Amino acid sequence: MSDTALLLRGISKLFGTFRALDHVDIEIKRGTVHAVLGENGAGKTTLMNVLFGLYQPDEGEISLNGTVRAIPSPKQAMEMGIGMIHQHFMLVDTLTVAENVALGLPGQGATLKLQAITDRLTELSDEYGFDIDPHEEVWKLPIGMRQRVEILKVLFRDADIIILDEPTSVLAPNEISSFLDGLARLRDAGKTVIFITHKLDEVEAVADTVTIMRHGHVCAEVEVAKSDAREMARLMVGREVVHDRMDRGSASPGAVIFEARDLRVRDQRGIEALRGVSIDVRAGEVLGIAGVDGNGQAELANVVAGLLTPDSGRVLIDGEDVTASSVDDRRHKYALSYVPEDRHHTGLVLDFTIAQNAMLRDFNVPPFSKNGLVNTSHVRDVAQDWVERYDVRMRSIDQTVRFLSGGNQQKLIFAREVECDPRVFVVMQPCKGLDVGAIEAVQRTVMSQRAAGKAILYISTELEHIMTVADRIAVMCAGEITGILTPDEATDERIGTLMGGHAEEGAAAC
Amino acid sequence: MLALVRYTFALRPVWAVLLALLVGSGLILLAGVSPFAAYGELFKGAFLDYWGLAGTLVKTSPILLAGLAVILPLRAGLLNIGAEGQIYMGALFSAMAALLLPEMHPAIHIPVCILAGALGGGLWGLIPGYLKAYHGMNEVILTLLLNFIAINIVSYVAGGPMMQAGAPYPYSEEISQDLWLPWILPSTDAHAGVIFGVLLALIMFLVLRYSTVGFALDTIGKNATAARYAGIPVKRYVVGVMFAAGALGGLAGTFEVLGLKYRLYHHFSPGYGFDGIVVAFLATVNPLLAPLAAFFLAGLKAGALVMQRAVGLESTVIEAIKGLVIIFVAASLGLRYDAQKWAARLMRRRKRLDDELGDTFQARTRGEGR
Amino acid sequence: MIEFLSNPQAITDFLSTSLRLSIPIIFAAVGGVISERSGVFNISLEGCIIGGAFGAALGAYLLGTPVAGLLLGVFVAMMAGLLLAGLAVGLSINQLVAGIAINILMLGLTSYLARLILGADATSTLPGFHPIAIPGLSAIPILGPVFFNQDVLTYLMYLLVPLSWWVIYKTPWGLSLRAVGDYPVAADSAGISVPRVRLFAVLISCAMAGLGGCYLVLSQVFVFTEHMSAGKGFIALAALILGRWNPIGALLACLFFGFSDALQLRLQFNSPDVPYQLFSMVPFVASFLALVFLSGKVRPPAAIGIRYERGGK
Numbered sequence A: 001m002s003d004t005a006l007l008l009r010g011i012s013k014l015f016g017t018f019r020a021l022d023h024v025d026i027e028i029k030r031g032t033v034h035a036v037l038g039e040n041g042a043g044k045t046t047l048m049n050v051l052f053g054l055y056q057p058d059e060g061e062i063s064l065n066g067t068v069r070a071i072p073s074p075k076q077a078m079e080m081g082i083g084m085i086h087q088h089f090m091l092v093d094t095l096t097v098a099e100n101v102a103l104g105l106p107g108q109g110a111t112l113k114l115q116a117i118t119d120r121l122t123e124l125s126d127e128y129g130f131d132i133d134p135h136e137e138v139w140k141l142p143i144g145m146r147q148r149v150e151i152l153k154v155l156f157r158d159a160d161i162i163i164l165d166e167p168t169s170v171l172a173p174n175e176i177s178s179f180l181d182g183l184a185r186l187r188d189a190g191k192t193v194i195f196i197t198h199k200l201d202e203v204e205a206v207a208d209t210v211t212i213m214r215h216g217h218v219c220a221e222v223e224v225a226k227s228d229a230r231e232m233a234r235l236m237v238g239r240e241v242v243h244d245r246m247d248r249g250s251a252s253p254g255a256v257i258f259e260a261r262d263l264r265v266r267d268q269r270g271i272e273a274l275r276g277v278s279i280d281v282r283a284g285e286v287l288g289i290a291g292v293d294g295n296g297q298a299e300l301a302n303v304v305a306g307l308l309t310p311d312s313g314r315v316l317i318d319g320e321d322v323t324a325s326s327v328d329d330r331r332h333k334y335a336l337s338y339v340p341e342d343r344h345h346t347g348l349v350l351d352f353t354i355a356q357n358a359m360l361r362d363f364n365v366p367p368f369s370k371n372g373l374v375n376t377s378h379v380r381d382v383a384q385d386w387v388e389r390y391d392v393r394m395r396s397i398d399q400t401v402r403f404l405s406g407g408n409q410q411k412l413i414f415a416r417e418v419e420c421d422p423r424v425f426v427v428m429q430p431c432k433g434l435d436v437g438a439i440e441a442v443q444r445t446v447m448s449q450r451a452a453g454k455a456i457l458y459i460s461t462e463l464e465h466i467m468t469v470a471d472r473i474a475v476m477c478a479g480e481i482t483g484i485l486t487p488d489e490a491t492d493e494r495i496g497t498l499m500g501g502h503a504e505e506g507a508a509a510c
Numbered sequence B: 001m002l003a004l005v006r007y008t009f010a011l012r013p014v015w016a017v018l019l020a021l022l023v024g025s026g027l028i029l030l031a032g033v034s035p036f037a038a039y040g041e042l043f044k045g046a047f048l049d050y051w052g053l054a055g056t057l058v059k060t061s062p063i064l065l066a067g068l069a070v071i072l073p074l075r076a077g078l079l080n081i082g083a084e085g086q087i088y089m090g091a092l093f094s095a096m097a098a099l100l101l102p103e104m105h106p107a108i109h110i111p112v113c114i115l116a117g118a119l120g121g122g123l124w125g126l127i128p129g130y131l132k133a134y135h136g137m138n139e140v141i142l143t144l145l146l147n148f149i150a151i152n153i154v155s156y157v158a159g160g161p162m163m164q165a166g167a168p169y170p171y172s173e174e175i176s177q178d179l180w181l182p183w184i185l186p187s188t189d190a191h192a193g194v195i196f197g198v199l200l201a202l203i204m205f206l207v208l209r210y211s212t213v214g215f216a217l218d219t220i221g222k223n224a225t226a227a228r229y230a231g232i233p234v235k236r237y238v239v240g241v242m243f244a245a246g247a248l249g250g251l252a253g254t255f256e257v258l259g260l261k262y263r264l265y266h267h268f269s270p271g272y273g274f275d276g277i278v279v280a281f282l283a284t285v286n287p288l289l290a291p292l293a294a295f296f297l298a299g300l301k302a303g304a305l306v307m308q309r310a311v312g313l314e315s316t317v318i319e320a321i322k323g324l325v326i327i328f329v330a331a332s333l334g335l336r337y338d339a340q341k342w343a344a345r346l347m348r349r350r351k352r353l354d355d356e357l358g359d360t361f362q363a364r365t366r367g368e369g370r
Numbered sequence C: 001m002i003e004f005l006s007n008p009q010a011i012t013d014f015l016s017t018s019l020r021l022s023i024p025i026i027f028a029a030v031g032g033v034i035s036e037r038s039g040v041f042n043i044s045l046e047g048c049i050i051g052g053a054f055g056a057a058l059g060a061y062l063l064g065t066p067v068a069g070l071l072l073g074v075f076v077a078m079m080a081g082l083l084l085a086g087l088a089v090g091l092s093i094n095q096l097v098a099g100i101a102i103n104i105l106m107l108g109l110t111s112y113l114a115r116l117i118l119g120a121d122a123t124s125t126l127p128g129f130h131p132i133a134i135p136g137l138s139a140i141p142i143l144g145p146v147f148f149n150q151d152v153l154t155y156l157m158y159l160l161v162p163l164s165w166w167v168i169y170k171t172p173w174g175l176s177l178r179a180v181g182d183y184p185v186a187a188d189s190a191g192i193s194v195p196r197v198r199l200f201a202v203l204i205s206c207a208m209a210g211l212g213g214c215y216l217v218l219s220q221v222f223v224f225t226e227h228m229s230a231g232k233g234f235i236a237l238a239a240l241i242l243g244r245w246n247p248i249g250a251l252l253a254c255l256f257f258g259f260s261d262a263l264q265l266r267l268q269f270n271s272p273d274v275p276y277q278l279f280s281m282v283p284f285v286a287s288f289l290a291l292v293f294l295s296g297k298v299r300p301p302a303a304i305g306i307r308y309e310r311g312g313k
Helices: A044-051 A074-079 A097-102 A113-126 A145-158 A173-188 A200-206 A231-239 A295-303 A327-332 A345-346 A354-358 A376-389 A404-421 A436-451 A464-471 A494-498 B002-010 B012-030 B035-048 B050-075 B083-098 B106-135 B138-157 B193-210 B212-222 B224-229 B233-259 B274-280 B289-310 B317-334 B344-359 C007-035 C045-063 C067-092 C093-124 C143-148 C151-170 C172-182 C184-189 C194-221 C232-242 C247-270 C275-280 C282-294
Strands: A005-014 A017-030 A033-038 A058-066 A067-069 A082-085 A163-167 A191-197 A208-215 A217-223 A257-265 A274-283 A285-290 A312-317 A336-339 A424-429 A455-459 A474-475 A482-486
Touching: A005 A191, A005 A327, A005 B106, A017 A044, A017 A058, A017 A217, A033 A044, A033 A173, A033 A200, A033 A231, A044 A082, A044 A163, A044 A191, A044 B212, A058 A173, A058 A295, A067 C067, A074 A082, A074 A231, A074 C184, A082 A145, A082 B050, A097 A113, A097 C007, A097 C172, A113 A145, A145 A163, A145 A474, A145 C275, A163 A257, A163 A494, A163 B224, A173 A191, A173 A200, A173 C045, A191 B012, A191 B035, A200 A231, A200 A455, A200 C232, A208 A231, A217 A231, A231 A494, A257 A295, A274 A285, A274 A312, A274 A455, A274 A482, A285 A436, A285 A464, A285 A494, A295 A336, A295 A424, A295 A455, A312 B083, A327 A336, A336 A404, A345 A404, A345 B224, A354 A376, A354 A404, A376 C093, A404 A436, A436 A455, A436 A464, A436 C067, A474 A494, A474 B274, A482 A494, B002 B012, B012 B274, B012 B317, B012 C093, B035 B050, B035 B106, B035 B289, B050 B083, B050 B193, B050 B289, B083 B106, B083 B138, B083 B233, B083 B274, B106 B233, B138 C232, B138 C275, B193 B212, B193 B233, B193 B289, B212 B233, B233 B274, B289 B317, B317 C067, B317 C093, B344 C247, C007 C045, C007 C151, C007 C172, C007 C247, C045 C067, C045 C093, C045 C194, C045 C232, C067 C093, C151 C172, C151 C194, C151 C247, C172 C184, C172 C194, C184 C194, C194 C232, C232 C247, C232 C282, C247 C282, C275 C282
Parallel strands: A033 A191, A033 A208, A082 A163, A163 A191, A285 A455, A285 A474, A336 A424, A424 A455
Antiparallel strands: A005 A017, A005 A058, A058 A067, A208 A217, A257 A274, A257 A312, A474 A482
16 A cells, blocks of 8 residues: 555636636645635635535545545545544534533444443543543533544544544634644554644644645645745745735824724633733724634624624724713614624615615614604615615615625625715725725725724734725734734735734734 | 525425315315315304304404514524413413402503403413523423423312302402403404504514514524524523413413403413414414415414304314414425525524523533533 | 311322323323424424314224224324424424414314214213223222323223333333434434434324323223313423423423312312412413423423534525
């Protein structure tokens, strides 16, 4: 047998005309930890889904242990010894560890042989130092332990190749190092581990080889021992970014309008999603918040908008404490506008018409309504005006927004949140899933708001977009601001390092 | 062609009713009776005859109000199975207001009785509404249980503290004749309750269509997350809408007391609250169509006895046909016309709302560690 | 009261009544546990009970043997279950709406068909199951006759409750059932067909509720009367919540309900001055309060009421 566990040659995967994977070649050696590094949307997850049989590649071939194989389904992948650990765990909370392993296990008789499973699990757990009690119910386990259960599930089914999709994104920082130790032990036991990540420090800590991906291409394959974080960061973020800033005029920030002081929030799992975040935004300034998805940005935006109550800390607008104010007060008394990340579930009511969605923010204040009655003709006039000025392509304002394209939906939201003349404007991931034209429209709107003297908080995982619009860039990692840079200071390298959690000296918060 | 399909599709409930009547005629044939004769007598007896029409209108009143009590919360994604209990509590409160309050001018006393009935039903809706909004409990189970509690409370009161001395079975004293609702058809039982019902349906339609409250309710029903984002106080609306729904159910009971029975009887409602659910779906959750649906359903009930007398067919066949109607209506609403599913939409609404409220009967956020 | 407690025969009679009143609910509640464990609300338990009762009466009437009644009763209830599964699992109609629709249909259909087929004979006594004393056990003082001088359906219940528990907790299918009800995505990713598990769960559930209806007719009153289910399906629903979606818990809750029902009957007969209505309210008030105070602590199957669509959220 060759020492190559998995060989991918010329793998391409198209979604419509979009090339999610473009002639990807990767060689993964047996008994190594192989990292796949890249920004969001680089094609990592698509690649892994191809390996696990969830997607069929449009071009190229996969060889497993030296023979070319098709992987038609996850079930077959498992039979071939490939196991996958999804980012969202496939565990049933109310069942015990052993039961989760037994679930759907082929070849069981009429009764559950939990004892046999427990014994083997204990063995496996000891072998890899996982320290798992098979009798414990999963919901009682911390996230890190649950991940081990997922790994045990895969090991129990005799997988040789273990794929982990963004395994550390769900872990608390203190769980990460023991997780990485676990990976090393898997490698030492002869397993081949493929793990997808965008965190440089993890790659450095545990990977033998790293494949760096960008826009569906493999752009480099590096021996970790012969490289360093700086180089990998540069390769990951890639291109010499042409900072083709929009014609933005000179920054002339005024007084501080928006302040957040030492915000702390725990998420539903009890993990601190915000660990003392403090920021301020001046009039006529765009503060960009960069960082990898899931590092507390969503919580920050929701706290600011009033949808989430912080455990401690304060939010101030024009010096007034609004931490306890309702969403309604923030919107109408303090003139805060918010473009949420999730257009479909938060920003719009998909089954409402364009006109109805246009009044969603201000339906209960004049001139949209008077004495509790909706002023339908005004709403319609306004909606008609907005769709024309913001270039929302549609058949009629009585069309439900479900059938608008993402870009047109976003333009409608922007129109609604901007036309009310806010003082504070919070924008979260506004360009997700949009085409180039729509992105430009969104960014132009942000810049015009900046020129109009609004305090703008622009949160995005897409660095390029932040570079385009932001006057200052705060980088978030694990619920903290790891640094605030001006665009001139913000080289890809520095931002990449900050995003990976390496706080650098001299860039202390605020 | 597409327009025709769309049109056909929009009329799903009508097709469902026709299909139910068709299958029902199979049931009628089982009895060796001609379906034409049976349906003929039924509809003649229910709608084309003065006395029959009066009987239909008498039944329309509670069925319509119960239907409205189901429709209103359904707009916000809440399923109120408790109209039956709300009917009983409304009847109880209005009977108490009629019998126990000191004598006053009827012009004051009648409104007081009506308001008391609305309040009684309202409280019975408020309880599950509050528990849903602030404790994330399932309103369906709660309202279901509250039905039985209300029925028993009324049985207790009508057979105990308020029972007329020497009555053969549990009922209260008769209320003063001054408090009786006016009749709408001379020398029949048809009372003004149905007028109230139609007026309320109209008002509800206008409120839902033109007011900010209606807009807020629809927003909650269609997407509770977006509602919260838009600054709508979702919890308060849930409580309020359940109170209002309960009040509508309470009115159904009130008018039974003030308009028809003039006493508080035990077990006086033959499941009008559940008929309300049929009405809500038959009317496709549109209050403007509710009077029509309720009138139709009441006609089936009222015409059944006429039919039994005329062609000797068991009147219970109507109960079976009612069951077929709701099955077919439910099934038809589940059919897909485009990418959206009607009933799935309801479930999504519920899910959204539950996510917002943290319903213990729905999935909480996965992976909750403790 | 003291007189009552000092009379062993009276105690035996009372407990026996309690047990007999709780048996139909036990069948339905345990059935409901199975369906709800798979993530399907079974509000149609009520309809399945009346369907089972009707089928039992019909079978016993037409073929003259209670066994035929039993088979037909279970069959009718399973047809109702098939309808529920078709609407709720197949067409993805709101489970609660589908359940309510089935209740209304079953109540109406059985009333009509009973008058049509049983007609004038409806009040004549049908052949049924009669108590069989188990030698030895039935001689235990007080409790012996209560538990071991019962009919075959009661013994079947003794068997089915632990069996249900065993199936749910000790078999691979039960594991799939629990997984499907809690997190169908995980079950699906483990190669389990979610709709199939739900279909079978609903069928079993309705069959058991149908047994409850059979018991009413074949072991208790030996006639079919319209609407004789009288809310038992809804009590069963409350019982299974109170019993925390566990067959044993549901059993205990049902026994409690049967006990309060027997108490209510006794009071109605023996002390007419005590308002019996307050006692017939007990099961409902108890379940309501239990729900309110256990809310947040009692965890229903997490995916209950939510249709499952592959690849959907």
